[in-house]
Amino acid sequence: MTQYPINMDISPVVEGFFDDATNTISYIVRDPASTSCAVVDSVMDIDYAAGRITYDHADALIARIQEQGLKLEWIIETHVHADHLSAAPYIQEKLGGKIGVGANIMVVQDVFGKVFNEGTEFQRDGSQFDALFHDGDTYMIGEMQVFTMATPGHTPACMVHVMGDAAFVGDTLFMPDGGSARADFPGGDAGELYDSIQKVLALPDETRLFMCHDYGPNGRDIAWETTVAEEKAHNIHVGGGKTREDFIKFRTERDAQLDMPKLIIPSLQVNMRAGEIPKDADGNPMLKVPVNGL
Numbered sequence: 001m002t003q004y005p006i007n008m009d010i011s012p013v014v015e016g017f018f019d020d021a022t023n024t025i026s027y028i029v030r031d032p033a034s035t036s037c038a039v040v041d042s043v044m045d046i047d048y049a050a051g052r053i054t055y056d057h058a059d060a061l062i063a064r065i066q067e068q069g070l071k072l073e074w075i076i077e078t079h080v081h082a083d084h085l086s087a088a089p090y091i092q093e094k095l096g097g098k099i100g101v102g103a104n105i106m107v108v109q110d111v112f113g114k115v116f117n118e119g120t121e122f123q124r125d126g127s128q129f130d131a132l133f134h135d136g137d138t139y140m141i142g143e144m145q146v147f148t149m150a151t152p153g154h155t156p157a158c159m160v161h162v163m164g165d166a167a168f169v170g171d172t173l174f175m176p177d178g179g180s181a182r183a184d185f186p187g188g189d190a191g192e193l194y195d196s197i198q199k200v201l202a203l204p205d206e207t208r209l210f211m212c213h214d215y216g217p218n219g220r221d222i223a224w225e226t227t228v229a230e231e232k233a234h235n236i237h238v239g240g241g242k243t244r245e246d247f248i249k250f251r252t253e254r255d256a257q258l259d260m261p262k263l264i265i266p267s268l269q270v271n272m273r274a275g276e277i278p279k280d281a282d283g284n285p286m287l288k289v290p291v292n293g294l
């Protein structure tokens with residue numbers, strides 16, 4: 001098993017930005033010892049019916065970074081999202097920073113390159129990103145060391161990024177009353193997801209966990225921060241000592257009932273390109289809809 005360089009003495013400043021349209025939380029994470037920061041899981045606004053892209057959510061992040069005089073070093077994608085579009089290239093153009101994702105992006109690109117019948121000009125080697133992470137890799141935000149944990153199951157390229165006492169869990173976990181994300185997308189696996197969740201729950205109990213999504217189950221207010229201890233005790237899918245077998249059975253049955261996310265078709269095409277919108281033969285931005293292809 002990978003030995004991770006846990007350092008609970010560093011406590012980054014974390015600010016969450018909730019996107020109403022997709023129930024996504026984007027984050028600005030700041031190294032407490034410098035003005036360096038990272039963005040985790042940004043969102044580009046889309047009116048899919050109209051084919052219209054705008055940047056209100058990303059502009060709010062950019063404005064916040066600028067007003068604090070921060071230096072953006074990293075733009076992190078915890079995975080290839082299927083329910084919202086990344087604004088990583090837009091933010092990079094305005095503020096700089098490197099775009100990073102899990103190295104298993106290549107698996108995702110291979111699968112969905114076929115689904116969307118992409119030509120040979122679509123590279124399946126992750127080269128659209130500036131950095132590809134493997135389990136246990138480290139990188140710096142200012143003076144703060146970050147490490148990555150490979151957490152496949154929801155998708156093959158899922159990673160949790162641990163920054164001091166804060167972990168950005170992507171769709172590995174939801175809030176305790178939300179449970180876990182689906183594991184039925186191509187390349188997903190409920191057993192793998194259970195194992196990945198156990199890796200997260202093996203972090204110190206007081207680790208702050210930051211979600212990528214929240215749907216406010218049972219009418220509660222939207223929330224996005226919890227702890228390892230809370231998840232271990234109360235997560236409705238994996239807490240209180242639920243077994244791997246229980247989880248696989250439950251997750252598989254539940255996933256069979258779920259509709260496809262509303263924005264899966266544009267999201268995958270854009271996010272597997274690190275947030276770039278694909279172009280047609282004339283160089284115009286254009287999205288495809290594979291009929292009965294998903």
Ligand SMILES: [Fe+2]
Pocket residue numbers: 079080081082083154171181
């Ligand atoms: Fe996701």
